[in-house]
Amino acid sequence: xxxxxxxxxxxxNVVNMGSQIFHxxxxxxxxxxxxxxxxxxxxxDEKLLEALDWLSDQSAxxxxxxxxxxxxxxxxxxxxxxxxAIDVVPGMSKHxxxxxxxxxxxxxxxGPMKGAVIGALIYEKLAKDADEALALxxxxxxxxxxxxxxxxxxAMTGVISANMLVHxxxxxxxxxxxxxxxxxxxxxxxQRYGSWDEGVINRLNWLDQxxxxxxxxxxxxxxxxxxxxxxxxxxxxxxxxxxxxxASSSLFYKQIVPFLLQxxxxxxxxxxxxxxxxxNEHYHLSITMAASKAQLDAANGVxxxxxxxxxxxNGYEFGIKVxxxxxxxxxxGPARMVDGLFFPGYSQADACPDMGDSAISETxxxxxxxxxxxxxxxxFVGGTVADALSYVKKMYEITWSENKNYTIPFLNFRGTxxxxxxxxxxxxxxxxxxxxxxxxxxxxxxQIGAGITTPPQECFEKALIALSDAYKKGEE
Amino acid sequence: xxxxxxxxxxxxNVVNMGSQIFHxxxxxxxxxxxxxxxxxxxxxDEKLLEALDWLSDQSAxxxxxxxxxxxxxxxxxxxxxxxxAIDVVPGMSKHxxxxxxxxxxxxxxxGPMKGAVIGALIYEKLAKDADEALALxxxxxxxxxxxxxxxxxxAMTGVISANMLVHxxxxxxxxxxxxxxxxxxxxxxxQRYGSWDEGVINRLNWLDQxxxxxxxxxxxxxxxxxxxxxxxxxxxxxxxxxxxxxASSSLFYKQIVPFLLQxxxxxxxxxxxxxxxxxNEHYHLSITMAASKAQLDAANGVxxxxxxxxxxxNGYEFGIKVxxxxxxxxxxGPARMVDGLFFPGYSQADACPDMGDSAISETxxxxxxxxxxxxxxxxFVGGTVADALSYVKKMYEITWSENKNYTIPFLNFRGTxxxxxxxxxxxxxxxxxxxxxxxxxxxxxxQIGAGITTPPQECFEKALIALSDAYKKGEE
Numbered sequence: 029x030x031x032x033x034x035x036x037x038x039x040x041n042v043v044n045m046g047s048q049i050f051h052x053x054x055x056x057x058x059x060x061x062x063x064x065x066x067x068x069x070x071x072x073d074e075k076l077l078e079a080l081d082w083l084s085d086q087s088a089x090x091x092x093x094x095x096x097x098x099x100x101x102x103x104x105x106x107x108x109x110x111x112x113a114i115d116v117v118p119g120m121s122k123h124x125x126x127x128x129x130x131x132x133x134x135x136x137x138x139g140p141m142k143g144a145v146i147g148a149l150i151y152e153k154l155a156k157d158a159d160e161a162l163a164l165x166x167x168x169x170x171x172x173x174x175x176x177x178x179x180x181x182x183a184m185t186g187v188i189s190a191n192m193l194v195h196x197x198x199x200x201x202x203x204x205x206x207x208x209x210x211x212x213x214x215x216x217x218x219q220r221y222g223s224w225d226e227g228v229i230n231r232l233n234w235l236d237q238x239x240x241x242x243x244x245x246x247x248x249x250x251x252x253x254x255x256x257x258x259x260x261x262x263x264x265x266x267x268x269x270x271x272x273x274x275a276s277s278s279l280f281y282k283q284i285v286p287f288l289l290q291x292x293x294x295x296x297x298x299x300x301x302x303x304x305x306x307x308n309e310h311y312h313l314s315i316t317m318a319a320s321k322a323q324l325d326a327a328n329g330v331x332x333x334x335x336x337x338x339x340x341x342n343g344y345e346f347g348i349k350v351x352x353x354x355x356x357x358x359x360x361g362p363a364r365m366v367d368g369l370f371f372p373g374y375s376q377a378d379a380c381p382d383m384g385d386s387a388i389s390e391t392x393x394x395x396x397x398x399x400x401x402x403x404x405x406x407x408f409v410g411g412t413v414a415d416a417l418s419y420v421k422k423m424y425e426i427t428w429s430e431n432k433n434y435t436i437p438f439l440n441f442r443g444t445x446x447x448x449x450x451x452x453x454x455x456x457x458x459x460x461x462x463x464x465x466x467x468x469x470x471x472x473x474x475q476i477g478a479g480i481t482t483p484p485q486e487c488f489e490k491a492l493i494a495l496s497d498a499y500k501k502g503e504e
Numbered sequence: 505x506x507x508x509x510x511x512x513x514x515x516x517n518v519v520n521m522g523s524q525i526f527h528x529x530x531x532x533x534x535x536x537x538x539x540x541x542x543x544x545x546x547x548x549d550e551k552l553l554e555a556l557d558w559l560s561d562q563s564a565x566x567x568x569x570x571x572x573x574x575x576x577x578x579x580x581x582x583x584x585x586x587x588x589a590i591d592v593v594p595g596m597s598k599h600x601x602x603x604x605x606x607x608x609x610x611x612x613x614x615g616p617m618k619g620a621v622i623g624a625l626i627y628e629k630l631a632k633d634a635d636e637a638l639a640l641x642x643x644x645x646x647x648x649x650x651x652x653x654x655x656x657x658x659a660m661t662g663v664i665s666a667n668m669l670v671h672x673x674x675x676x677x678x679x680x681x682x683x684x685x686x687x688x689x690x691x692x693x694x695q696r697y698g699s700w701d702e703g704v705i706n707r708l709n710w711l712d713q714x715x716x717x718x719x720x721x722x723x724x725x726x727x728x729x730x731x732x733x734x735x736x737x738x739x740x741x742x743x744x745x746x747x748x749x750x751a752s753s754s755l756f757y758k759q760i761v762p763f764l765l766q767x768x769x770x771x772x773x774x775x776x777x778x779x780x781x782x783x784n785e786h787y788h789l790s791i792t793m794a795a796s797k798a799q800l801d802a803a804n805g806v807x808x809x810x811x812x813x814x815x816x817x818n819g820y821e822f823g824i825k826v827x828x829x830x831x832x833x834x835x836x837g838p839a840r841m842v843d844g845l846f847f848p849g850y851s852q853a854d855a856c857p858d859m860g861d862s863a864i865s866e867t868x869x870x871x872x873x874x875x876x877x878x879x880x881x882x883x884f885v886g887g888t889v890a891d892a893l894s895y896v897k898k899m900y901e902i903t904w905s906e907n908k909n910y911t912i913p914f915l916n917f918r919g920t921x922x923x924x925x926x927x928x929x930x931x932x933x934x935x936x937x938x939x940x941x942x943x944x945x946x947x948x949x950x951q952i953g954a955g956i957t958t959p960p961q962e963c964f965e966k967a968l969i970a971l972s973d974a975y976k977k978g979e980e
Contacts, residue, residue, distance in 0.1 A: 264742055264880040265741045265742045265750065265751055266740055266741045266742050266913075274741065275741055275751065275754070278751070278754040278755065278757075278758055279754065281754075281757070281758055281761075282754055282757055282782050285757075285761055285778065285782070286775060286778070286779055286782065289771050289774060289775040289778070290771075290775065295765050295766075295771065295774075298765060298771075299762060299765040299766065302761065302762070302765070303762055306758050306761070306762065403913030403914050404740040404913045406913075412916070413913055413914055413916055413917075437742075437879030437880045437882075437889055438879050438889055438914070440888070440889055441889075
């Protein structure tokens with residue numbers, strides 16, 4: 029160290045912002061320097077900055093956002109039954125195929141989603157084999173639609189056809205329903221990852237023929253099950269309720285078995301039905317998703333609100349919906365890859381881009397937004413326990429409020445971050461954290477890992493501009 | 505600040521040890537001082553210091569302690585059935601009454617324990633009412649004995665008579681059994697807190713007549729249930745497995761229901777039996793206790809070991825056992841009061857001193873020793889979430905090793921502190937932390953709160969002297 033630097037040492041204390049070059053130079057000369065990782069909002073894009081400016085500190089927006097949170101908090105989500113999609117999902121027909129994420133054509137679907145469509149057409153007996161199904165899938169006879177646009181959410185490919193089984197969750201406060209495909213279990217050969225082998229089709233048939241009437245009778249006998257209460261408890265039992273559902277699934281088993289025992293079915297049937305639930309540590313994910321959908325749909329369409337009501341991906345694009353811009357508008361960007369842990373023998377090169385409607389959990393303050401409740405999950409999705417808490421703390425910077433119904437003991441029972449605010453995402457450059465499964469990029473090869481990802485910033489940029497345009501229009 | 509002090513400020517940095525007066529004076533003069541809360545080991549008692557000196561750095565003791573930990577870690581504890589105490593507990597007779605803690609006479613028993621004895625005599629039809637029972641209890645016809653001295657542990661009063669129902673857990677590695685009274689549920693009027701009203705007696709009868717044969721058949725059909733594996737999972741689901749047993753009880757329900765459904769009993773019987781388990785969030789405590797007893801009994805009697813194999817209280821005295829001093833020796837001191845949260849309408853003035861064998865959990869590395877897994881428990885036992893983690897960190901200072909089978913995600917999956925070392929307790933002055941229920945001091949009034957307590961240091965002082973004497977004798 030030079031004499032001159034020594035003399036200055038105790039007087040020179042640098043806080044550097046922006047470019048790192050100056051910071052590094054100061055350090056080289058043995059002087060203390062703290063670097064603040066700061067970028068201008070919206071990466072300095074003038075149009076975004078102008079939109080952000082328009083939308084900041086507007087009391088009408090604050091009030092609208094408060095109203096969205098109030099709707100979310102006052103929603104009582106109740107599991108009322110299980111049913112064939114065609115019997116309950118609005119707009120469903122024998123030739124409709126629902127899928128995860130924003131709308132997409134068959135051609136653009138990733139491998140696993142195409143596989144799931146083939147499986148669905150075979151299951152529905154619209155095709156007798158994969159070749160016939162592929163031809164049909166490419167024809168005009170099949171109508172593709174986004175689950176989200178039909179009060180429904182589906183994990184991974186999210187492919188749901190007429191006779192597939194969905195959980196029905198009613199938002200008793202606001203009267204609307206959310207639906208989600210019953211979770212069929214883990215492993216490589218499952219329908220939602222695009223497999224259509226005999227085991228997959230047999231399981232779908234069994235779910236429809238035996239499981240459905242028995243479970244539905246039990247749910248009816250229960251008078252409905254309060255899903256929000258289950259989630260709240262599970263969060264205190266180390267679930268984050270997206271990729272860790274061990275506690276919520278255990279609680280559901282405890283809730284439903286007494287009513288199964290009160291149905292008219294013989295013990296061997298009850299054993300098969302209850303074991304299907306008992307053997308699946310992710311069983312409750314589908315119920316959590318349907319409940320979150322019912323909760324967020326009620327919060328959709330609040331004029332001026334900048335809060336996100338859907339985060340969803342189809343393996344090609346990521347799409348978001350924003351309350352103030354109505355339930356039909358998607359804002360999209362390219363789907364990202366997932367950073368995580370792969371099952372033995374697989375790597376990022378085998379992975380399909382981010383896919384599935386399950387990020388409805390994060391939209392409701394669960395999953396990545398409550399990771400601090402689920403330290404054990406790092407064994408499944410990667411990262412460290414310290415990451416799990418720091419992710420959650422970051423999410424408070426981009427949310428409008430906290431979910432008082434879902435709390436985090438390790439943060440002194442603070443509510444989970446709730447209500448992603450498009451403005452805050454652009455302002456901070458922090459993107460929502462999502463925990464998720466990773467599908468093989470080819471159809472029929474199932475799950476190959478799990479990890480953590482984020483949406484592309486583009487979705488939020490498009491939404492911000494649209495919000496600003498809508499707001500200006502309303503002001504005129 | 506005086507000029508002279510200003511001059512010295514940056515040079516005077518005090519680390520103070522022992523008396524706090526000097527530390528405070530330095531602070532008053534605006535100089536930095538750190539105070540270290542240090543006391544000489546054993547409060548400076550010469551005999552204790554000499555004993556500690558003898559017992560420190562002895563490789564024979566280190567080896568013995570390693571052996572104790574190895575026995576604990578290699579124990580496989582399996583639930584093999586439920587049975588009447590008289591049919592399985594060694595030394596049990598029609599006129600034996602087992603109780604929690606070290607041996608005690610009826611006269612010295614606290615109120616709730618006397619109440620539980622009265623209830624037991626009525627249940628056993630040895631007395632027709634409380635007056636008759638009281639007279640019989642005070643006569644020579646009844647033999648009182650410590651549960652712990654009969655391979656058994658009992659929560660709170662721990663009163664167990666011939667026809668009461670116990671869980672049987674086999675240590676498959678070492679062949680020995682541990683027994684613990686089936687947990688009858690929560691509330692004011694329960695047998696283990698000394699109530700004997702009609703509801704209590706009816707429940708004991710039902711447990712014996714209907715619950716016992718059905719549950720026992722189901723356990724037999726299961727081939728035995730691995731209790732250690734259940735505990736390990738429950739610790740990752742926010743149980744500390746002493747005062748929070750919600751996850752372990754849920755897991756047990758999931759384990760046993762499939763086998764209940766395979767028994768010959770009709771659905772309405774299975775519904776009653778399974779609902780008894782389903783409705784009790786502490787059901788698994790009794791299984792955890794029996795398993796921990798089977799584990800620690802196997803680790804008892806290792807010559808030279810300074811590790812504690814029992815922590816137990818009878819509401820009058822606290823008693824500990826030490827592996828190197830054999831299974832029949834108790835080292836006792838007066839039972840303390842419990843610091844915690846009281847149910848509405850009750851306070852410390854109503855409380856019975858610390859009572860119950862349930863601290864076998866802490867002895868095995870659970871309860872207070874794994875509080876960091878159960879942040880939500882502070883709502884039940886008091887304190888803050890930060891306390892929960894700091895208690896655990898303190899326990900590492902007084903334990904010989906870590907329980908590699910029971911881990912704490914929030915401490916990066918570190919094993920729970922395991923094997924309380926009598927030497928370390930005296931050396932550091934840190935006492936084992938125990939989470940526990942609080943009984944009303946009068947019989948028949950049940951539980952009035954829950955909290956945290958410690959044993960009296962006296963138990964460890966007596967044990968240290970005995971260890972030193974035994975060690976010296978062995979060296980001669």
